[in-house]
Amino acid sequence: MILLWLIVALFSALVMAMLMFPLLRGEGPGTTDRAAYDLTVYKDQLAEIDRDLARGLLTEDQAAAARVEVQRRILAVAGPEAARAATGTDAAQGPAASARADGRVRLLDLVPRAIEQGPWGLATLAAIVAVVPIGALALYLVVGSPMLPGQPHAERIEQAEREALSRMPPQLRAEIETLLEVIDRDHDNARAWFELGRAYRRADQHDRAVEALRTARDLGLDGPDRPIMLAELGESMMLSEQGRITERTRQLFLDAVRIDSDEPRARFYLGMAAAQAGEPERALAIWRDLSAQTPADAPWAEMLRQSIAMVGQRAGIPPATVEPAHPLTLEAGQPVKRTELPEADGPTDGDAAPAPDAGAQMRADADRQRTPGDGFSDDEQAMIEGMVEGLAARLEENPEDVDGWMRLAQSYGVLGRWDEAIGAAERAAEQAPEDPAVLTGLADTLMTAARAEGAGEPPARVFGLFETVLEHDPLNPQALYFVGLSAAQDGDTDRARTLWGRLLERMPEDEPAYAAIKRQLDALPANGATQ
Incomplete structure (x- = not known):
């Protein structure tokens, strides 16, 4: 004083x-x-x-x-x-x-x-x-406050840490306090720093997690946990940057796969980095390579499938036309390879509802396997929720970010929070009311939400959205199919036949949905439009 x-x-x-x-x-x-x-x-x-x-x-x-x-x-x-x-x-x-x-x-x-x-x-x-x-x-x-007692900087930091700990669940708080005591006794304990970083991640304190995991790395944490530590450090850095993967973060993921080429977290985020960098083919190649080695019940399987479908849809690239490639192979300079004809990604049901885009079949398979939002580990749940919260906060400050709203809708869908997913997709559509990709994303969100609630038919609103898509993109496959389906249901068989015929002309005959659409086209009445 x-x-x-x-x-x-x-x-x-x-x-x-x-x-x-x-x-x-x-x-x-x-x-x-x-x-x-x-x-x-x-x-x-x-x-x-x-x-x-x-x-x-x-x-x-x-x-x-x-x-x-x-x-x-x-x-x-x-x-x-x-x-x-x-x-x-x-x-x-x-x-x-x-x-x-x-x-x-x-x-x-x-x-x-x-x-x-x-x-x-x-x-x-x-x-x-x-x-x-x-x-x-x-x-x-x-x-002023002349009688206010002094508050040294160190004391303010300690007070903030105590308040942050008090808001945590008791078990997690006890774990962090125990680890901090271990570190006080042995500051060079790399294992304790690693576990402290993981605990901070579960507490959504990503900045502290970055500091702890970086210390563990600098202290030379080795063995099978090192690639995990590098991947989690990169993930925490990404979350602290509101979902953006910087080049420094990308290099951490590369370091992780150089040690363990099968590390799934690092491979997933390397695909995300490619997508953020405007390289959708590279992202699809990395993700399809990861998908081939991912068990159907893996916690990240649904997020991986939806990411593949979303990037493929936004870029207008059927995922099946991109050959899988490991990140290190692409990093060595090998270009992404494309195939002339799409390949089936797995067994399909011939009687299943037709899906003009390759990603829809993946989403349908995922819906049959489990309920969205279920089956995640604590770490995976914390990861996704942290990304969602950071992205939502950033979008409140920058509501014109159309891509951000679409990513937020996708993330809410992964968590099974369909009302919020639809709301985010609608915010994207408000910013780009004539963008076919955005409107298709909103329609997909509506249909996926309806399937999750047990509905057998697409919501009526979907057909209006695809009508608008067709006005701006007359060859859009999903718009051709769903507007044709609406015309067939309304008795306008001439229009349905025209639209579905146009769709089949542009689909390879070995595409899984081709046969189903052909059967629907052949089943239309021979007469013209009827009311």
């Missing part, structure tokens, strides 16, 4: 000195120097007039008039200093130097100087001496 008042007194003195400076100074050297400079300029102008007259550029009358004007300006600055400058005397010596010395008024001369300057001088002096410090003190007493 004493230090604070000393600082306040010091700044008050500096401010008062700055305000008193005009009263304390005399005419100073500036006046003399300025007058000498002006006279030098005017003397040069007189010499220039004589030279112009000698070269015939000016007449006698013009030269005389010019001299009169310059001489008038000389008289305007005439005075003792100006007279000396005009006669060539050095203004920096003799009487001028004495004048400058006399101009440096001592502090004891302050009151006489203020009196010489009249009422304004006295008023200024009174304001500086009394009003400024007293007024500042009064203002501080009113709006």
